[in-house]
Amino acid sequence: MLANRDDFRSVTLLNGAKSPAELLFTDECAEWRQREDVVYLETVDRGDSDWEGNVGVITTLIPKLEIDPRRTLAAICGPPIMYRFVILDLLAAGMAEDDLLLSLERRMKCGVGKCGHCQMNSKYVCLDGPVFSYHEIKRLTEAL
């Protein structure tokens, strides 16, 4: 998206970690903070003595956004417990299930459909994904 920035209207990036030391991609985060064509918000569950940013789980950032549900696509990556709460908040904001894209790469092992490690009911993450819309997987008991 950043490489083709003109193809998109607004781009918002929410980043969360348990603590400031656990924030990933710190070089990229510094760049995103500086960009005027990207809204970048970050939060940590627990701050430290140097932290001046938002404290709270990632969903505490969602009310700060102006979401036009008809023109918004969300790409969500993180632990399954986070997915559950982010999905609830984005659905409450009016977003469609098809517009919530979930990365499930963490479930993969062999990556070629042989080991079954990634299987969620009838779907294989490595063959059918690894990115699924919420609508595709919401009824799979093993997905989230």
Ligand code: FES
């Ligand atoms: S990761 Fe082995 S079958 Fe998908």
